[in-house]
Amino acid sequence: MRNRLQLIKTLTFAALMLFSFSKANASHFMGGDITYVCIGPNQYSIVAKLFRDCNGISLGNTINVNVSSPNCNYNQSVQLSNLNGATNSYITPLCDPSQDACTNNSGVYGVEQYFYRGIVTLPPCVNGNDFVISWNTCCRNGAITTLTNSGSNWLYANLNNTLSQCNSSPAFNFEPTVYLCLGQENHFNNGVTDIDGDDLVFSLTPCLETATTPVSYVAGFSGVNPLTTSSISIDPQTGQIDLVPTALEVAVICILVEEYRSNIKIGETIRDLQFAVVDCGANDLPIMSGFNGTASTNGSTGSYSYTGCVGEEIELSLASFDAQGQPLTASQTIIMDWGIGISNASYIIDDTTSTLPSATFRWIPSAADVGTNFFTVSIKDDACIFNGISVFTYKINVQSSGLTYSPNIPTDTVVCDTSIFAIDVNQGNFGPGYQFFWSTNASDSVLSCYNCLDPIFTPIVGLGATYEIYMIYRNIGATTNCFVRDTFTVTIDNNCVTSTKTVDALVRQVSVSPNPFTTNAFLSYNLNQRSDVIIEVYDLLGKRVGMIANGMQNAGKHQIQIGEAINQVKGIYLVRLSVDGQSVTKKVLVQ
Numbered sequence: 001m002r003n004r005l006q007l008i009k010t011l012t013f014a015a016l017m018l019f020s021f022s023k024a025n026a027s028h029f030m031g032g033d034i035t036y037v038c039i040g041p042n043q044y045s046i047v048a049k050l051f052r053d054c055n056g057i058s059l060g061n062t063i064n065v066n067v068s069s070p071n072c073n074y075n076q077s078v079q080l081s082n083l084n085g086a087t088n089s090y091i092t093p094l095c096d097p098s099q100d101a102c103t104n105n106s107g108v109y110g111v112e113q114y115f116y117r118g119i120v121t122l123p124p125c126v127n128g129n130d131f132v133i134s135w136n137t138c139c140r141n142g143a144i145t146t147l148t149n150s151g152s153n154w155l156y157a158n159l160n161n162t163l164s165q166c167n168s169s170p171a172f173n174f175e176p177t178v179y180l181c182l183g184q185e186n187h188f189n190n191g192v193t194d195i196d197g198d199d200l201v202f203s204l205t206p207c208l209e210t211a212t213t214p215v216s217y218v219a220g221f222s223g224v225n226p227l228t229t230s231s232i233s234i235d236p237q238t239g240q241i242d243l244v245p246t247a248l249e250v251a252v253i254c255i256l257v258e259e260y261r262s263n264i265k266i267g268e269t270i271r272d273l274q275f276a277v278v279d280c281g282a283n284d285l286p287i288m289s290g291f292n293g294t295a296s297t298n299g300s301t302g303s304y305s306y307t308g309c310v311g312e313e314i315e316l317s318l319a320s321f322d323a324q325g326q327p328l329t330a331s332q333t334i335i336m337d338w339g340i341g342i343s344n345a346s347y348i349i350d351d352t353t354s355t356l357p358s359a360t361f362r363w364i365p366s367a368a369d370v371g372t373n374f375f376t377v378s379i380k381d382d383a384c385i386f387n388g389i390s391v392f393t394y395k396i397n398v399q400s401s402g403l404t405y406s407p408n409i410p411t412d413t414v415v416c417d418t419s420i421f422a423i424d425v426n427q428g429n430f431g432p433g434y435q436f437f438w439s440t441n442a443s444d445s446v447l448s449c450y451n452c453l454d455p456i457f458t459p460i461v462g463l464g465a466t467y468e469i470y471m472i473y474r475n476i477g478a479t480t481n482c483f484v485r486d487t488f489t490v491t492i493d494n495n496c497v498t499s500t501k502t503v504d505a506l507v508r509q510v511s512v513s514p515n516p517f518t519t520n521a522f523l524s525y526n527l528n529q530r531s532d533v534i535i536e537v538y539d540l541l542g543k544r545v546g547m548i549a550n551g552m553q554n555a556g557k558h559q560i561q562i563g564e565a566i567n568q569v570k571g572i573y574l575v576r577l578s579v580d581g582q583s584v585t586k587k588v589l590v591q
Contacts, residue, residue: 028056030111030141031176031252033271034065034133034157037195038166042122044159046133047115048080051091051176051273053141054102054110063116065135069161072125078133080116087115091175095384109385111178122161131159134211141274146227146251148216154208157269163261169269170194170257173340174376176273179386180245181280187390189240189376190255190271191340198261202239204232205256207272215252227251227277238374240393245277283383286322286334288392295321295356305395309482310367314396318359320379322388330355332381339376339391347375365398372397401482403434403473423469423488425453434473441468453543456574459492466491506531506579512562516589520563523548523575523586527555534578537565545573566590 032050039045046067052059061082068075082088090102092111097103101110122131134156142150157169174191194200206214206223214223221227228247234240239255252274259267289295293302300321308314325334336357338347344363351357359377374395381388425436438450446467448456459467467490474483509526523535535548546565566573569590576585 028052028059028141029137029139029153030178030274031153031272032135032155033172033269034135034155035169035171035269036133036157036159037168039119041166042124042161044120044122046078046080046118046120047171048117048135048155049172050114050116051178052112052114054090054100054107054112059114063135065118065133067120067122067131067133069122069125069128069131071127071130072123074123074125074128074131076120078118078120080118082114082116089113089175092178093380093387093389095382095387113175122159126162128161131161132211133157133159136210140215140252141250143250144252144274145249146218146221148218151215152209153272154210154213155270155272156208156211158267160266163266165196165261167198167259167261167266168195169267170198170200170259172271174391176271176275177389178273178275180243180275180277181283181285181388182245182248182277184280184285185242185244186285187240187242187392189238189339189391189393191376191391192239192257193340194259196261198259198266199263200237200239201258201260202234202236203256203258204234205254205270207252207254208270221251223254226253235393235395237372238393238395240376240391248277248279250274250276278386280383280386280388282324283381283388284323285388285390286320286325286379286381287390288377288379289319289321291316291318291394293319295319297321297323304392305397307397307399307481308363308365310365310370310398310400311485312364312482314361314363314365316361316394318361318377318394320356320358322356322379322381324383325355325381327355332383334379334381336377336379339378341375342369342373342396345375361394363396365396367400369398370400399482401474401484403482403484423455423457437472437474439470454538456538457490459490503579503582503584506582507577507584509557510577510584510586512575512586512588515586516591517563518591520561521588523560523562523577524558525577526557527553527579529555531555531579532581534576535560535562536576536578537562538574538576539571562588 030051030053032048034048036044036046046065048063048065050059063080064077065080067078090100090110091113092100092109094100094109099107101107102112122128134154136152136154138152139150140153144150160167170192172190172192174189177188180186192200204224209215227245227249230244230246232243255271257269258265287295287300289300290302290304291306293300306316320334320336322332322334324332334356336349336359341347342363346362348360349357372395374393376391376393378389378391436451436453438447438455440446446458469488469490471486472483507525507527509524511524512521514521531553533553534550536544537546538544548560548562548565562575571590573588574585575588576583
């Protein structure tokens, strides 16, 4: 049962709605849009959605749209059919649908959405990038208060028939908003998508009487300022419109949708709408929080945009609030629905634990999702006479790390020895301020460092374990905060020949002298056979500071200077001698 205050306040609402939606005959038309879908070479299915006041005359079973191209010397009329009303719908959000004037002659309010479809085959024309599909009618509703006269209505969509990939226009998926609540922040979205994945840009634009003639606005109003508000905005990426109307009026608003492919504009279309600003009485519009925010009598917190990274799981929560639907009042039922979504994401609505539903969004974006992605959530109460409805749009900007790197060991490595080895990272585009973060599943320390470039791995002797080595690589000097994650598996096989015996079979008498040293020292070793020899020097942070030898060497005694590689910088170093893939490491001290 609604309270008495609400019923009294809706009197001004009812009076204005009666005035704006009961003009019969000549004033039945309330806007629409034209879109098309490519169904074959030079062939398109045209769809026109038209909105009418059910207190006026009905629309016909067919309409004729004009298709023209000056470049191709083409100008034809194409008939679209209503398909016997099979796809029409009644879109007035009444709390009692049985009182809809579209279905009940005694009803006061009613708005109907008509669908028309038809096929057009265009002539092949190399200059056919200027086709225009249009429809016009007279006249707009005489109750409109923001125009000097009712005037005509002209809807259109541009079509480029020269593209190598046949193009379909953006599509308007949501029913239009036909009323706004006075003095409240209203949120709505037309749910525009593009099946070709082209980039869309949204803006407010003057409504039209002809291709070149805008409607005649009352002084102070325009395409970008279509009604009296304290604020109005449209998101150019999503088409989300937020506004606070401050006067009771009937107005028109037109949304321009421009379509870009590879940064080149390939088309545009508009949606033309009539709506009324009404006094919603005691009913407050329901609201949604931003990501991980709150919603309450104090408003909402949290941002409606979020930046995520390729390959990283995104989990975000959303809260709702309605002054008449909160647990202490609970005089209304609140319903939340997902609208336009992101593919492969998970949307969960919890409406079981409270009269105010909440939601959770989960998604792991891929490289194909880099850029701006968005989804919508609608929330509706069951207030009378009209339901309070809000649509909120949430943007997720997906970034890639922009980082490249590769390690010198396979993802899964089996080693027979217990000699230490460095996890060399072949440097990629590290950029300024790069950081590596290493960790393992070992309870004991097996890495020489945990935030260096090339850590030294030293397995626990005799354990024969399998080690998981985890790496996170982040470029802290870049604008993106994304990172690269990797995992290595190193298994110690105790059933094969140990590394000591294997190395002894290849090289003997390995020593560094003098040790410690100040200026220079010699690495001495005796090869048992001609072998492939690599000699490297690392600091204790795992960074390779020098490559002394890399190539085939004959059997016999060898003596190599190592001081120049170290450059006489004081500290502890590791000298690694690798012979035919087997290695032995010596620790040296520079004083």
